[in-house]
Amino acid sequence: ICGKYKKSYINACDMIASERARFSSLLDKTGLFVVYPSQANYIMCRMKKGTAESLCEFLIENNFLIKNLNGKNGCDNGEYIRIAIKKPEENDELISEIYSYRDQRTVKYMEELHPLISEDELYKRTGIQKQIYNTIYQLYEDKKSGKLAIAKTMLFTSDYLHFLLT
Secondary structure (H helix, E strand, O other): OHHHHHHHHHHHHHHHHHHHHHHHHHHHHOOOEEEOOOOOOEEEEEEOOOOHHHHHHHHHHOOOOOEEOOOOOOOOOOOEEEEEOOOHHHHHHHHHHHHHOOOOOOHHHHHHHOOOOOHHHHHHHHOOOOOOOOHHHHHHHHHHHOHHHHOOOOOOHHHHHHHHHO
């Protein structure tokens, strides 16, 4: 049997190695992970922001399953996940979902902010609706966590785009 399927086995290994390299590169380009080298049919990553638990919950709600490695031996100092390598089109779909992932750091501050400025007033002033990724919630979280107090400068995307276009 080994001789009969040897060529197919070697081809499958080559395909997995090729897809692993491509998929690792795509994961790295998201900016969300430190991607560790792998020789297996899965990739281990440490999250740079957000939590493994919140990413896993987000992805499972969107019909993707990845492994949360928190609490596993060797994964004590950080947020780690493991992602299986699948077909290129499935990996591309997962990458798309990862790009739409937003960490949940602002959720707890959204309701806290609205006594200071109502959703209606916020919409009147800025035209933004209540979304966890809106700048006002991120800034409020940064203020509450102390990050804003130590910032020396701040560059908004709109200001950066204006700079590039002038």
